[in-house]
Amino acid sequence: MSAAELDALFGDAWDEKNPVGHTAVLAADERREMLAAGERVLDEYGLNAEFVPVAHGGRLERADRLAEVLRTVWRRDPCLGLGYGFSSLIASVNVWTTGDEEQRRRTARLLLANRRIAAAFHELAHGNDFAHAECAARPDGGGWLLSGRKEIVTNLRRAEAMVLFARTGAAGSRGHSQFLVTRDELPAARLRDLPRYHSSGMRGVQLGGVEFDDCPIPGDALIGNPGQGVEMALRSYQITRSVGAAMFAGPLETALRLAIRCSLDRRLYGGKAADLPYVRAAIARAYADLLAIEAFSSVILRALHLAPESMGVYAPAAKYLTARMLLDAFADLRAVLGARSYLRQGKYAMFQKLARDIAPATFAHVSLSAALVTLLPQLPGLARRSWLSGPAAPPSLFDLGGDLPALSLDRLSAGMPRQDGIIGALAEISGDASPHDSDPARRFTARYADELRRLRDECATLGPADLAIDASPAAFALADRYTVVLAASSVLAVRRHDESVLLGALDRLTERTGGPPVLSPAEREETERRLFDEAVTRYLDDRPLFLNSNGAVV
Template identity: 65%
Template sequence: MSAEKLDALFGDPRDPDNPVGYAAVLAADERHEMLAEGERLLEAYGMNAEFVPAAYGGRLVRADRLAEVQRALWRRDPCLGLGYGFSSLLGSVNIWSAGTHEQRTKAAEILLGGGRIAAAFHELDHGNDFAHAECAAVPSDDGWLLTGRKEIVTNLRRAEAMVLFARTSEVAGSRSHSQFFVTRDELPADRVLDLPRFPSSGMNGVQLGGLRFSDCPIPGNAMLGRPGQGIENALRAYQLSRVVLPAILVGPLDTALRLALECVHERRLYGGVAADLPYVRAALARTYADLLAVDAFCGVGLRALHLAPEATLLYAPAVKYLTSRIVLDAFEDLRAVMGAQGYLREGSYAMFQKLVRDAAPATFAHISRSACLVLILPQLPRLARKSWLADPAAARQLFDLGADLPPLDFDQLAVGMLSGDGLIGVLAETAERESAGSPVGRFAVRFRDEVLALRDQCAALAPSDLTIGASPEAYAVADRYTVLLAAAAALAVWRSDDRQQEAALLGILDRLSGRLGGAPVLTPDERASAEQALFDIAVERFQDGRLLDLSARHVSG
């Protein structure tokens, strides 16, 4: 099975008779339902096998392959992507990371049998503040008694099993909570109540549910790991999903950009087509640069899960934080180009408004952007002092997207302080290698100088700036750091792939440097040339029926 196979099963999205085409997807969205034909298609494909490690009978071996298949699905319908299967990944990664052999076998049997595993972490009163979650489990004679609520959990009512996050100690700190893996039939019906479905403004078909537990017994062997390891388990396991989800969102953005390209070449304005307008071409070129930046950054993050798993505690939240902002901004830029067509729920471009609505919750779901920065901040002073501009760049293998990888090993994902930062090392090496007068060389110097400034700012951070109570200035430091990581990833990916054009790289670096502020690196003529080249590449790929991401593979629509 592959992304190409899934594309073929979905067929032509523009075919009105296609039961999983745009017309059917939009009709299900209007009814606030999951696309039933889509779920049947995914069941026949065996989508749940993508979430199960190969050692337990599934197809999960490479994180980048997992992301590629999910991207193919989300490109057609993000609601189906989240509601059918990805929510099961969010639950099951905790089992692959911390579960016993028996627990993993049980989870694999559920998923490979077509079942679902929900991730029951969220409580409305606490959001991402898991350390203060109130749903509690207390010891009983033969297990645990669970009391409290879980809310806004995808597929909770439909799931055959769930991973529960519950308080197991009244002592404050990171050891106060644990995880439990239970099946729904293990919960007495009179001790658990399904809450009404939570309506949402995006992902209309996804069933967001909740549960209320009242002294609900759960088995003594249900705990994942040891008591008090709930937060640690989540920090380790969710390193995978915090990179995979941003990589997936390239799919909906790809579709939205393709719709915009189609629209501007058909829409008549001022005696010509909209694509004739310099503003329109520039806006689309910049959005395309953003898509490529996200793809490169995510691609490196996915490979780091295999090749540098000790670093993904830092790189995963950095990817999730920055790419979510870029994707949201890109959709808004496209909406400005689409005009009224970007809001219509009927017609040739109605799919666009659904993609915008569906992408918004996906960018902050699972972990908020501010929570990502909280994970990054404690690492920065040590790295600034000991690693930045001192350690060499990471091995080229990290940036050779698509090259061979060792199997994903959840046991290698770690929680702790990093000793090195091979991505930042790319910026220093590029600044030394490239001609100082070339556009790429000027960008490299600009980013290297930003590292120097950031190093001084990190040295001045107070202890309180490394916590959730950090100052706005400290959050800004972490924000700028993520931009530098993305720039390093793009530079190294382009160096490793001769197929990519330098004009596209210049467009990416121009967009990223713009997020740092300061004087532009490119001259007006250089920027105009890069943006025209990006626009031409996008149009050529669109007309040739190829994806706009770095793979540029052919698709049916």
């Protein structure tokens, strides 16, 4: 089964009689319900098999395939994407990376039977600060007694199992563990479901909470060894953050199609809205953001296979920047739809639902500030020993759609990477590129090589006080700039496979670094004209707006 086959199962999104079309999705959202017909489609497709490694009977072998399938679901309905699928992926990855064979078999059986597994990590009092989570498990004979609360957990009531994060020791990096438990092995008298949390976005997703009162859990529920909980999460998040970065492009593509449709249908000032330069530019820039997200996230997904030792820095960088770009692109498209972007009825009503749904998606699982905090301690070392002097990643990393070895989860590391091959590729590409070159791509290369030199010098001097959550705003700004340079390096390296595209993506990324534009006004106008025309053509032909295996617009 492929993503294209899943898309065919979903059918025409604009067909009002389609039980999984826009009309049905919006009706379920108004009822604050999951789209039942959508879940039946995903049962038929066997979506959970995408989360199970091939060795255990599933289809998980390539991260880019997983992201493509999930992006197809999120393009139709983010609630369906989170409530049916992504939450089970977040939970199960911990079992694949660290669980024993019996735990892996149990998890595979549950998922392949279309069951759900909740990731019970979050506590409202501590947010993303897992090191201070208070829900605790203490030894009791051959098992454990669990006490405390978990809140804002997706699918907690309707999941047959959960992966639970709990304190098992003193505060610190070795003070927590993870457990795989099923609902039927927990005594009902020792746990209490908390009232459902209602949200402005993801309204159909069941967000629950639970309180444990000396609730016994079996000894074999422990995943790995006591105290491995944080390390396990850091490794697993490298997969889910990378996949999430690519997955979130799905709602943006749908929003872009809605904006294009509105610009072609809407009459303003005696013509189509699409005739207005501002409208055309807004659509072109959002499309450029989509291409930048796609190129960057595709490289990061390939790095899971080819450079897993670097994912401790690549995964949070991708999560942070793609989320920021997603929000900015939606803001541009909102300007195209105007007041229609807020309407909950009519043919453009899907936009407001997507805009509400993607807002929590960008801070759920890990907030943007937490992603930057993950990056900060790694930047000084990379600046001193790798940037401008370390080896470049192999060309295969940037050959989108090229062959990949099977995903090897045991190669992921919670430690700090020593090399940064994507940045190394920028140093290799830059060569004698000049900011005065007639070729705009070479000017972009020169700009980012210069940006990297400044970034290296500033990051190399960061002290201990600037490597934690209470770091200065200037330190956080450096981490932000690093994510942009990393994305631009990815785009430039991908662009070597097709010299005709992605200038618009580089232009949008460069706006985030400040300074004078690289493109002249005439070059920017021409680039945006090509992007707008390309996006409209793809929309009218009902073709995807993403990249093909050669880095060209498909």
